[in-house]
Amino acid sequence: MRRVLVTGSGGLAGVNFVRALRASPRAYYIVGTDYSKYHILYPDVDARYLTPRHDDRSFIPRVAEIASKERADFLHPQPSSEAYVISGRRSEVPCRVFLPSAAVMRVGQDKLLSERKLRAAGIPVAMTAAIESKPDVRAAFAKLGKPLWVRARHGAGGRLSLLCSTPTEAALWIELWVRRGAARYDEFILQEYLPGRNIAWDSLWKDGRLVTSYCRERLEYPFKHISPSGITGTPSVSRIIRDERLNEVGRKAVKAIDPKPGGAYSIDVKESASGAPCVTEVDSGKFHSTMPLWGYIAVKHLGLPDYANLADLYVRLGLGEDVRDLPPDTDLLPDGYYLLRDMDVGAYLWREDDGSKVKVL
Ligand SMILES: Nc1ncnc2c1ncn2[C@@H]1O[C@H](COP(=O)(O)OP(=O)(O)O)[C@@H](O)[C@H]1O
Ligand SMILES: [Mg+2]
Secondary structure, eight states: OOOEEETTSSSSSHHHHHHHHHHHSEEEEEEESSSTTTTGSSSSSSSOOOOOOTTTTTHHHHHHHHHTTTTOOEEEEEEEHHHHHHHGGGGSSSSSSOOHHHHHHHTOOOHHHHHHHHHTTOOOOEEEEEEEEHHHHHHHHHHHHHEEEEEEESSSSSSOEEEEESSSHHHHHHHHHHHHTSSSGGGGGEEEEOOOOOEEEEEEEETEEEEEEEEEEEEEEEEEGSSSSOOOOOSSSSEEEEHHHHHHHHHHHHHOOOOOOOOOEEEEEETTTTTOOEEEEEETTOTTTTHHHHHHHHHTSSSOOOGGOHHHHHHHHHHHOOOOSOOSSSSSSSSEEEEEEEEEEEEEEETTTTTTTTEEE
16 A cells, blocks of 8 residues: 655645546555645545645645654655745655756746756747846847737746737736736746647656656637636646657757656647747646646546556656556657546547547546
């Protein structure tokens, strides 16, 4: 029996991760934590605890205390924010983690630092301007043209992002958040607008080697019509695609951020007007919300071998198990499958070519 502690287990990604472990033929005792007294009710765990926010001084001691009390063998911090603090203070937690170093995660969680590293490694990225004050906003438009995509360097779910057609729009948007105390000027970057396909490349690595990966295109976000940017984090419609260019760009992007990758790395790519795949984020140590769900679907509905259960494979690799039956390193999942999911409607696997539909949740 493996004993696993999952933090942020009440978020969509956490619930998906726990569900996937339950679908494994191996037995798991799962402990879940969350910051929200409501969300902690969602995951199918054996024991549940509330924790303070990741930036609270008592966060690490509390997680350590729970890990010790529950005799956890392995800790999977699902939210990037929690994963980052745990990575830096892993020695204080009495169980194994499978996370990149805090130095790597710091770059991965800062879109400006990542852009610079990726560019230096010759990986396609959006033209980017950093700003420090209001006049820099106008200068960015003069340099990069318009429209521009304004976004925050840190955070998830398209935090503080907006497509702006003029310097005035961008300046007003940024100033609103600065005045509210939500961010400083230098927390914003302005980027060339990438109008093409919105793509995710999700991967698992061990000792610097790519273990497996798959690629999907995001087609729709839930509640997009009531979000200023249209980005709401995790897609309501996505489909598996296979594209050798993306395998190459994903692999290189991870290596550019972490020379010896180990753990989960979720890459975001947006295509330029000419179709060039530009990397917008290398989320190191992170499972995208639907990555464990796709793994669950792979073993439950697509008839793929056990290794395709990505959450299970990640825990086994993280525990240092000698995993013999290894998956293909790229294109783990067959293309043409759509995942449709939304609040109160469940989740469906659908194919456009033959019209087949299966309820997966
Ligand atoms: N330069 C850009 N042009 C157009 N869209 C962008 C750009 N940068 C990011 N986006 C959009 O915002 C989404 C979220 O950005 P991402 O890099 O994944 O950061 P995060 O997930 O941390 O919010 C992307 O999937 C993409 O759709
Ligand atoms: Mg992202």
